[in-house]
Structures are given as C-alpha cells and as structure tokens.
Amino acid sequence: MNALNLTLSGAEVLLDRGLAFTDLSLADGVIQPDRTGKRIDLSGYLVLPGIIDMHGDGFERHIAPRRGAMKQMGEGILSVEAELAANGITTGVLAQFHSWEGGVRGPEFAAQVFDAIASVKDRVVTDLMPQLRFETHMLDNYDDLADRIADWQVRYVVFNDHLPHDRLSEGRKPQRLTGQALKAGRNPDRHFEVLMSMHARRDEVPAALDALCAVLDRQGVRMGSHDDATAQTRAEWRARGAKISEFPETLEAAEAARAAGDHIILGSPNVVRGGSHKGNASALDLITLGLCDALASDYHYPSPRRAALMLAKSGLVDLAGAWALVSSGPARVLGLQDRGTLSAGKRADMVILDGQTHRVAATLAGGRVSYMAGDIAARFVG
The missing domain is CATH 3.20.20.140 (Metal-dependent hydrolases)
Structure with missing residues (x-):
C-alpha cells in the first residue's frame, strides 16, 4: 500500500511551540517542507503527532x-x-x-x-x-x-x-x-x-x-x-x-x-x-x-x-x-x-482529532491510513 501524497489544510496543527493553523504536507511516508499533492480541507480538526x-x-x-x-x-x-x-x-x-x-x-x-x-x-x-x-x-x-x-x-x-x-x-x-x-x-x-x-x-x-x-x-x-x-x-x-x-x-x-x-x-x-x-x-x-x-x-x-x-x-x-x-x-x-514531532523529514505519523469532541477521527502511520471513521472520510475521498 502506497503512502499518501497530499497537503492537510485548515486544521490546527500541534507544533513544538503549540497549536497553529498551518498546512501540513506529506509524501513518501514523511512530512514534507513544501506543499505537495492533493489538498484536503480539515477545518474543524486538530492534527497532532x-x-x-x-x-x-x-x-x-x-x-x-x-x-x-x-x-x-x-x-x-x-x-x-x-x-x-x-x-x-x-x-x-x-x-x-x-x-x-x-x-x-x-x-x-x-x-x-x-x-x-x-x-x-x-x-x-x-x-x-x-x-x-x-x-x-x-x-x-x-x-x-x-x-x-x-x-x-x-x-x-x-x-x-x-x-x-x-x-x-x-x-x-x-x-x-x-x-x-x-x-x-x-x-x-x-x-x-x-x-x-x-x-x-x-x-x-x-x-x-x-x-x-x-x-x-x-x-x-x-x-x-x-x-x-x-x-x-x-x-x-x-x-x-x-x-x-x-x-x-x-x-x-x-x-x-x-x-x-x-x-x-x-x-x-x-x-x-x-x-x-x-x-x-x-x-x-x-x-x-x-x-x-x-x-x-x-x-x-x-x-x-x-x-x-x-x-x-x-x-x-x-x-x-x-x-x-x-x-x-x-x-x-x-x-x-x-x-515524535510533525517536523519536515520526520515520519508522517499523526492522529487527527475532532476539534470539538477530541475523539480520534483518523490515524496515519508512515503516511498510510491505519484508522479513519465518520465524517472525516468524506474529506479524503470526496
């Protein structure tokens, strides 16, 4: 199974300094320094390591x-x-x-x-x-x-x-x-x-x-x-x-x-x-x-x-x-x-939480989906 090639936009991303609205791009199983691939709107979600x-x-x-x-x-x-x-x-x-x-x-x-x-x-x-x-x-x-x-x-x-x-x-x-x-x-x-x-x-x-x-x-x-x-x-x-x-x-x-x-x-x-x-x-x-x-x-x-x-x-x-x-x-x-962190060059390991309930909406390991459920799926496949 190939790793995803895309850019997550609109979500609050947990960086070393705290949460920030920023794009997060991933390809070849690692986090990329520049935008790449399809854009996915994750407004209303949190992306954490x-x-x-x-x-x-x-x-x-x-x-x-x-x-x-x-x-x-x-x-x-x-x-x-x-x-x-x-x-x-x-x-x-x-x-x-x-x-x-x-x-x-x-x-x-x-x-x-x-x-x-x-x-x-x-x-x-x-x-x-x-x-x-x-x-x-x-x-x-x-x-x-x-x-x-x-x-x-x-x-x-x-x-x-x-x-x-x-x-x-x-x-x-x-x-x-x-x-x-x-x-x-x-x-x-x-x-x-x-x-x-x-x-x-x-x-x-x-x-x-x-x-x-x-x-x-x-x-x-x-x-x-x-x-x-x-x-x-x-x-x-x-x-x-x-x-x-x-x-x-x-x-x-x-x-x-x-x-x-x-x-x-x-x-x-x-x-x-x-x-x-x-x-x-x-x-x-x-x-x-x-x-x-x-x-x-x-x-x-x-x-x-x-x-x-x-x-x-x-x-x-x-x-x-x-x-x-x-x-x-x-x-x-x-x-x-x-x-361990969402930094460029690191493995694209992340958990995406619903911004309101903080329930797990999706999990990606090495840029591959290991779990996804609920409304977030439409963001990725729609």
Missing part, C-alpha cells in the same frame, strides 16, 4: 480471549493493531511477559507472541515493537535467554519481580494461588512448591542478572526495571545498564532516576484515574515535579490520548508539553529519531 506507546499489555485479551483459545495468534495481533490505530497510536510496544504466572504470560506463550508479531509485520500499518518483561527469579531460564531475545528480535527488555516474597518468607500460600496455578497448568500444591523454590534461591538472582544484563547491553538491547521502590533499587538497575524506570512506585525512586539522568515512564491510566490503583505514587504528582519522560498505556489503550488531553485541560502542562509525553518523549526514550 502520532502516539508512541512504549509499554502496553492490553493486547492479551486479543490473543487469548478465553483460557485455551490461543490458536489464531496472527489474527489476534491484527486485532490489536486495529485497537491501537483507533486510539491514535502509531507506534505500539507490546509488553509480553516471560513469567512463572503461566498462561498468556508463560515462556512458551511469549515465543508464540513474538513469532506472531514478526509474521504480521508486513501486513500492518502501525509500527509494532516487541518488549520482553522477564521475571527475575526464573533462574532456570537464564542460560539461553539472551540468544532467544536476539532470535525474537526484541530490542527492549524490562525486568519484573512479582513473587509475593512477604508471604513466601512466612511459608504462607499467596492469595489467588489456585487461579494462578490453573493458568500455569499446575496443581496448586505444585505451583506453591515452584514459588517457594524460586524464593529460596533469591540470593542467586543479582549475580545472574549482572551476567545477563552485560550480554544484553553488548547486544544493544534497551533495558528497564519495573516498579522501582527505592533509590537503592534504581541504582542497582542503573549499574547493570537498565536506565529506564517503568512506573516507579515511590517519589524516592523517581527522584533518584531523575538525578542520575535515567528515563521515567509512568502509566497514563494513573493520570486518568487521578492516582495509582495500587496506592503507589501519583503520576500527576510526579509530572508536576518534572519526573516523567513518557506516558504509556499500561493496560488501557485509550488512556494515553485521554491523559495528555486531561493534563492540558487542567493547566498543569500546556498541550505541547502534555502531548510530548505520548509522542516526542517516548521517541527519545526508545531512540526513535525519525518520529
């Missing part, structure tokens, strides 16, 4: 809508792309677990997801990027993990530890153990034994991580940590080369990340909700303090757009600054120098 979602696991329900219903993986990824595009997302990082939790988060399933993303890459418009979320206490999986990450074409790895150490240290079974065991394909007693075994070997984890991260760093893989709680934890991850702090749980951890020049990623649902659903640090508070480089969808794809617009409406940040958290900010964190 496409959203770069650098961490989202909301795709799980598409690839496994029910337990065991996992046979049409490629079709599931195509369905994910449709939802991303409908929410103005032009670059989507799909955060896939590699976890003892099993089911859609198990190691075997991770391989299927990464293979499916690669298999549909030529059939989607949205740029889909895989991310691996690795559970750090899975020591039996370390030996060949770096090789598998390379085979999966994963360039972004985040480390998690979701073991309920407090309960395990007391020999108590975690809450929801039976449900977790069923997802992992184990009986509850056996699942508890697996968790206790991983907990018992926790002192081996730091050295294993040091070795793994050193290999991944040499491979050029971006690395981050998830749910940092203390400055010490952030420092340990930074020493390993993991310089992205995803969803820090405390002000202390976020301040430590900023002081060291690390990137800070917050969840846009936290902004929309007005706080963390787990009682962690408020994204609004951290943004106010300048402790945020990017907002991610986390588990809800409509939230990045909504969060940016809410921030601008509140006056906490102007629209250019708020939208940068879902466009140019994540582009910088991911090293994507070809996108």
Whole structure:
C-alpha cells in the first residue's frame, strides 16, 4: 500500500511551540517542507503527532480471549493493531511477559507472541515493537535467554519481580494461588512448591542478572526495571545498564532516576484515574515535579490520548508539553529519531482529532491510513 501524497489544510496543527493553523504536507511516508499533492480541507480538526506507546499489555485479551483459545495468534495481533490505530497510536510496544504466572504470560506463550508479531509485520500499518518483561527469579531460564531475545528480535527488555516474597518468607500460600496455578497448568500444591523454590534461591538472582544484563547491553538491547521502590533499587538497575524506570512506585525512586539522568515512564491510566490503583505514587504528582519522560498505556489503550488531553485541560502542562509525553518523549526514550514531532523529514505519523469532541477521527502511520471513521472520510475521498 502506497503512502499518501497530499497537503492537510485548515486544521490546527500541534507544533513544538503549540497549536497553529498551518498546512501540513506529506509524501513518501514523511512530512514534507513544501506543499505537495492533493489538498484536503480539515477545518474543524486538530492534527497532532502520532502516539508512541512504549509499554502496553492490553493486547492479551486479543490473543487469548478465553483460557485455551490461543490458536489464531496472527489474527489476534491484527486485532490489536486495529485497537491501537483507533486510539491514535502509531507506534505500539507490546509488553509480553516471560513469567512463572503461566498462561498468556508463560515462556512458551511469549515465543508464540513474538513469532506472531514478526509474521504480521508486513501486513500492518502501525509500527509494532516487541518488549520482553522477564521475571527475575526464573533462574532456570537464564542460560539461553539472551540468544532467544536476539532470535525474537526484541530490542527492549524490562525486568519484573512479582513473587509475593512477604508471604513466601512466612511459608504462607499467596492469595489467588489456585487461579494462578490453573493458568500455569499446575496443581496448586505444585505451583506453591515452584514459588517457594524460586524464593529460596533469591540470593542467586543479582549475580545472574549482572551476567545477563552485560550480554544484553553488548547486544544493544534497551533495558528497564519495573516498579522501582527505592533509590537503592534504581541504582542497582542503573549499574547493570537498565536506565529506564517503568512506573516507579515511590517519589524516592523517581527522584533518584531523575538525578542520575535515567528515563521515567509512568502509566497514563494513573493520570486518568487521578492516582495509582495500587496506592503507589501519583503520576500527576510526579509530572508536576518534572519526573516523567513518557506516558504509556499500561493496560488501557485509550488512556494515553485521554491523559495528555486531561493534563492540558487542567493547566498543569500546556498541550505541547502534555502531548510530548505520548509522542516526542517516548521517541527519545526508545531512540526513535525519525518520529515524535510533525517536523519536515520526520515520519508522517499523526492522529487527527475532532476539534470539538477530541475523539480520534483518523490515524496515519508512515503516511498510510491505519484508522479513519465518520465524517472525516468524506474529506479524503470526496
């Protein structure tokens, strides 16, 4: 499918300095410095840089809508792309677990997801990027993990530890153990034994991580940590080369990340909700303090757009600054120098919003239409 060759006129376009009525031309998949092609009247609309979602696991329900219903993986990824595009997302990082939790988060399933993303890459418009979320206490999986990450074409790895150490240290079974065991394909007693075994070997984890991260760093893989709680934890991850702090749980951890020049990623649902659903640090508070480089969808794809617009409406940040958290900010964190702003020479990634309702009317990725609905279609084809 060829990229569009046209000039968008009459809309308010979000530039670095803010909204301005200006023409925006695109051809060959990039934004052009001069007017070109057919003129499209977009009076009444806003044109903003496409959203770069650098961490989202909301795709799980598409690839496994029910337990065991996992046979049409490629079709599931195509369905994910449709939802991303409908929410103005032009670059989507799909955060896939590699976890003892099993089911859609198990190691075997991770391989299927990464293979499916690669298999549909030529059939989607949205740029889909895989991310691996690795559970750090899975020591039996370390030996060949770096090789598998390379085979999966994963360039972004985040480390998690979701073991309920407090309960395990007391020999108590975690809450929801039976449900977790069923997802992992184990009986509850056996699942508890697996968790206790991983907990018992926790002192081996730091050295294993040091070795793994050193290999991944040499491979050029971006690395981050998830749910940092203390400055010490952030420092340990930074020493390993993991310089992205995803969803820090405390002000202390976020301040430590900023002081060291690390990137800070917050969840846009936290902004929309007005706080963390787990009682962690408020994204609004951290943004106010300048402790945020990017907002991610986390588990809800409509939230990045909504969060940016809410921030601008509140006056906490102007629209250019708020939208940068879902466009140019994540582009910088991911090293994507070809996108993130509506500047000449950049990829023609943009979302077009209805000027009144701020609903997504159309999304273009690389100058190709990934989503369009409603009255705007007549502007393009009429």
